[in-house]
Amino acid sequence: MREKIDQEIRKIVSPGDILGVVEEFFAGENVYERNGFLISSVAGIEHVDLRDRIVSVTPFRELRKFVPGAFVYVLVTGTRGDIATARVLGFDLVNIYRNNIFGILHVSHIPSERRLRSVDEMIRVGDILYVKIVSRTQPFFLSLRSPKASITVSLCPRCGSIMGRLKEKLVCPSCGYSEERKPITHYLYKYSELRGRQR
Numbered sequence: 001m002r003e004k005i006d007q008e009i010r011k012i013v014s015p016g017d018i019l020g021v022v023e024e025f026f027a028g029e030n031v032y033e034r035n036g037f038l039i040s041s042v043a044g045i046e047h048v049d050l051r052d053r054i055v056s057v058t059p060f061r062e063l064r065k066f067v068p069g070a071f072v073y074v075l076v077t078g079t080r081g082d083i084a085t086a087r088v089l090g091f092d093l094v095n096i097y098r099n100n101i102f103g104i105l106h107v108s109h110i111p112s113e114r115r116l117r118s119v120d121e122m123i124r125v126g127d128i129l130y131v132k133i134v135s136r137t138q139p140f141f142l143s144l145r146s147p148k149a150s151i152t153v154s155l156c157p158r159c160g161s162i163m164g165r166l167k168e169k170l171v172c173p174s175c176g177y178s179e180e181r182k183p184i185t186h187y188l189y190k191y192s193e194l195r196g197r198q199r
């Protein structure tokens with residue numbers, strides 16, 4: 001029985017291992033179907049997405065790139081107290097990993113002049129961050145404490161539009177909401193580029 005929670009890492013698999021049956025799951029990345037069975041095509045770590053009923057495998061050769069010091073893009077999926085959870089998107093924003101690779105950002109890894117009581121003072125669900133990996137195994141611990149690290153995309157909490165960077169602030173081109181966030185040194189959108197397009 002598959003009784004573990006959604007998206008949990010399950011086990012190490014080898015090429016040819018049977019991961020399930022087609023009545024139960026869809027074949028995700030690095031998984032193929034044969035005679036009604038779902039079979040791994042690589043050696044790696046199996047992921048089961050119980051919500052979407054997808055079983056996939058992240059190859060070891062790819063996981064080896066996720067080492068301390070490497071920078072990745074992540075999507076913030078939750079914030080709670082001093083912890084943000086995130087899904088690792090990849091090393092760039094073109095080759096997005098569809099497998100579930102997870103990261104955790106602790107409030108102590110968010111640079112700020114004042115003491116933050118909770119991560120959501122600076123980080124929100126839906127933010128795309130460029131962060132440094134600081135641990136060896138999943139879920140990867142992440143850090144914004146690097147000159148290269150940055151919030152790269154953030155949505156307006158009022159209206160959902162993409163916020164643009166205006167000097168040291170993020171400003172919503174649609175409703176005018178603005179806030180100071182950090183770090184935004186490598187934020188992708190300039191306010192001047194978004195303004196006018198959404199008005």
Ligand SMILES: [Zn+2]
Nearest residue numbers: 156159172175
């Ligand atoms: Zn707005």
